[in-house]
Amino acid sequence: MTLSADLRRNEAFYLNLDRFEGVAFYSDCGSITYAELEKRVSVQAMELQDACEDCLAALCFETSIDAVVNYLAALRSETPLLVIDPDLPVAQQEALYAKLGVSVALAGLAIVPVARWPFKHKLQKSSEKLHYAAVLLSTSGSSGSPKSVMLSRQNLLANTDSILRYLPIRSDDCAITTLPLHYSFGLSVLNTHLAVGARMVLTTHPMMSREFWQQVREHQVSSLSGVPFHFEMLKMLRLERMELPAIRYLTQAGGRLDPKLVSHFANVAEQQDWQFYVMYGQTEATARMAYVPHDQIQHYPDIIGQAIPGGRFEIHDFELADVNSESVITEPLREGELWYFGDNVMLGYAEQPSDWQQGHFPRKSLATGDIACYTEQGMVKITGRLSRFIKVRGKRVQLDHLEQQLSALGSKVYCCGNDDVLFVAHVNEEHGLSEQISSVLRAELLLHPTLFNVVQLETLPTLSSGKVDYVKLLAICQQSNLAANKEAGE
Amino acid sequence: MTTERLKVVFAEALGLPAEKITDDLAYNSIKEWDSTAHMILVAALEDTFDVMLDTDDIIDMSSVAKAREILKKYDIEC
Structure with a gap:
């Protein structure tokens, strides 16, 4: 990268957009240049400042130029912004507005009051040393009780800078929205491309459609970015046979990609002279925490690699009660909980208006909930998970919450699973419960029937403490799944 | 006969009752026919009719009628 490009990059990605030339975005209905974008963002930032000074605004982040203008205007006017999945049912949207104290909703370019005026909940800036919530992102899709992650401007800028230091993003690049913009991975693609003045296609067409290609x-x-599901699609579409001369690299995050598929795409990338980046992150860390250097991916398809520039990992023995210098594991192959340190670690979760209204001291450390070890080469490898959530199709499913939700059907259920499939177990012999559970998963979680399995058990495996033995439960469910698949195959 | 089979493959992949599978049913127009279901559908069509669909077939398969048309190319009347 040239010096002048570096200097231009040092400016926040939401400021002075007219320092870049040419097109910023193509959408399904036209395009917009950086100069035009700058004009629209500065006008909307002033409108926002007038209409909702220091109040929380909500944005259904659709894949459109208007939505991007609103996002950038909120950052610029320092209006805290709750980012929402446009597919979230209205009732849940409204419940979230009430819970977090949203004052206005941004729809198109209109600023619509959703609370009674004068607005009650305002940001209370008190100290230069504190950081304030700029964006509230949701951790999960529709699996109920989504947590709202509070990210500061500093978080967004730190992660954007880190990503630009390891991904080969150039100002003449063009990305495309394979991922929704309300999702932290999708948002990071947007932020990094804006930071260097690159272009982006805001498409609403799915990857499996002719229009997309x-x-x-x-x-x-x-470049193409995706969660594991996108790479399953790319495999089916036989990406290697497509005529795509402009592609330079592929990036994957959003859950573990099967090492077989990692190897497949590492080979494809080598043949095509592309680069393939396998990455690791969480919304709690703005987006990204680790990446596998692209020249190592063929040899080590099952690692998450190393911390991003500016970040650092520690692995802590989870047998010890406290996390301190004594619990740090340094030798290879010994498992512990993975901790991340960096300026991209969130401010915390917002549960109520006061959480985003006040400033926070940056916390800089995050317990990932993943179990990991170092490889002999000093790279990090995830071996399991402490936290009770799984990612199905890139969407986080909180197992404990789902258990509560499904148990409301009348009989206690137990959830477990891995990133490929969700299992719901119960010991109820009554006819119809399994079907009822299936229809809830289908209708409310929008899970395809092949992504979950309802298992009826005679007895529940328990630990000596009387608690459910989830490790054993998962093994039993996997076995019954295998048996069922075999039967279906015969 | 094959018409029935095509309906059954669609119904299973989309998780819908067979009577809802009509010629004008289109990809991405209902929540049941999303990208996940589309992948499962393509795999199921390949298995059932013993064909290997190419990239263009997969991205052109935007409706039930279109699927029928594409399978015709492989001498499958359905």
């Missing part, structure tokens, strides 16, 4: 060719898209 037409746009990829027409705008000479130079």
Whole structure:
């Protein structure tokens, strides 16, 4: 990167957008240049400042130019912004507004009051030393009780800078929205491309459609990003056979990709002279925490690699009660809980208005909830998970919450699973409960029937303490799943 | 006969009753026919009719009628 490009990059990605030339975004209905974007963002930032000074605004982050203008205007006017999945049912949206004290909703370019005026909940800035919530992102899709992660401007800028230091993003690049913008991974693609003045296609067409690939060719898209599910699609579409001369690299995050698929795409990348980046992150760390250097991916398809520039990992023995210098594991292959340290660690979760209204001391450390060890080469490898959540199709499913939700059907259920499939177990012999559970998972979690399995057991495996033995439960469920698949195959 | 089989494959992949599978049913128009279901559908069509669909077939398969048309190319009347 040249010096002048570096200097331009040092400015926040939401400021002075007219320092860049040419197109910023292509959408399904037109395009916008950086100069035009700057004009629209500065006007909307002033509007926002007038209409909702220091109040919380909500944005259904659709894949559109208007939504991007609103996002950038909120950052610029320092209006805290709750980012919402446009598919979230209205009732849940409204419940979230009430819980967090949203005053206005941004729809198109309109600023619509949703609370009674004068607005009650305002940001209370008191000290320069404290950091304030700029964006509230949701950790999960529709699996109920989504947590709202509070990210500061400093968090967003730190993570953007780190990502630009390891991904080969250039100002002549063009990305495409394979991921929704309300999702931390999708948002990081947007932020990093804005930071260098690159272009981005805001498409609403899915990856499995002709229109999507037409746009990829027409705008000479130079990178594709996806969660494991996207790479399953790319495999089915036989990406290696497509004529895509502008592609330079692929990035994957959002859950563990099967090492077989990692190897497959590492080989494809080598043949095509592309780079393939396997990455690791969480919304709690703004987006990214680790990446596998692209020249190592072929040899080590099952690692998360190393911390991003500016970040650092520690692995702590989880047998010890406290996390301190004594619990740090340094030798290879010994498992412990993975901790991350960096300026991209969130301020915390917002449960009520006071959480985002006040400033926070940056916490800089995050217990990831993942069990990990170092490899002999000093890279980090995830071996399991402490936290009770799984990611199905990149969407976080909180198992404890789901248990409560499904137990409301009348009989206690137990949830477990891995990133490929969710299991719901119960010991109820009554006819119809399994079907009832299935229809709830289908209708409310929008899970395809192949992504979950309802298992009826005679007895529940328990630990000596009387608590449910989830490790054994998972093994039993996996076995019954295998048996069922075999039967279906015969 | 094959018409029935095509309906059954669609119904199973989309998790819908067979009577809801009509020619004008389109990808991405209902929540049941999302990208996940589309992948499962493609795999199921390949298995059932013993064909290997290419990239263009997969991204062109935007409706039930279109699927029928594509399978015709492989000499499958359905």
